[in-house]
Amino acid sequence: MVEPSGTVQGLxxxxxxxWVNARFGFGCRLVERTPIHVSSRQVRPGQVLIASVSPEIRxxxxxxxxxxxxxxxxxxxxxxxxxxxNPSGYTHNSxxxxxxxxxxxxxxxxxxxxxxRPS
Numbered sequence: 001m002v003e004p005s006g007t008v009q010g011l012x013x014x015x016x017x018x019w020v021n022a023r024f025g026f027g028c029r030l031v032e033r034t035p036i037h038v039s040s041r042q043v044r045p046g047q048v049l050i051a052s053v054s055p056e057i058r059x060x061x062x063x064x065x066x067x068x069x070x071x072x073x074x075x076x077x078x079x080x081x082x083x084x085x086n087p088s089g090y091t092h093n094s095x096x097x098x099x100x101x102x103x104x105x106x107x108x109x110x111x112x113x114x115x116x117r118p119s
Contacts, residue, residue, distance in 0.1 A: 011071065013113055025118035036108045037101055040077040047116045049074040052109040057086065060103050068109030077101070 017028035031039045036051065043049050055070035056062040075096075076083040082104040086097050 010069075013111075017113060020115065027116040027118070029114040029116075030111075031114055032111045034110055036074075036082065036105050036110075039112060039114070040074060040082060040101070042114050043074055043077050047114060049112050049114050051084070051112040053104070054107040054109075055088065057097075057099075057104075057107040058088070060099055060107075065107050067107060068111070071112075072097075074112075 013030055017030065020026050020028055031049070039049055039051075050071050051074050052068045053070050053072055054062075054065040054067055056065040057070065057072065070088070072087075073085040074082055075085060080101045081098050082101055083096055083098050084104075085095060
């Protein structure tokens with residue numbers, strides 16, 4: 001949402017999904033009220049998840065983090081480990097960060113967008 005001052009306040013999912021589909025041909029599906037252990041089952045080659053997480057995910061030791069307010073790209077899930085790109089992560093872990101699913105869930109807002117490449 002863009003404020004009158006020009007400041008961006010979050011991503012409005014449905015218009016973004018329509019734009020991604022129209023502009024790039026990617027399929028999008030909104031995921032709401034769904035824990036990461038369920039939504040991550042859809043992550044596989046050709047399909048990724050833009051997940052809403054707390055920006056505190058940069059420091060997994062944060063006790064009682066808030067949930068949501070930041071987006072990461074989940075690109076792989078194997079053996080209970082979530083691998084994701086965090087564009088504002090620390091240099092050593094921004095491109096391909098990993099967290100155990102139970103830790104990732106602490107930061108996850110139970111919402112996101114599944115994106116599938118065009119066929």
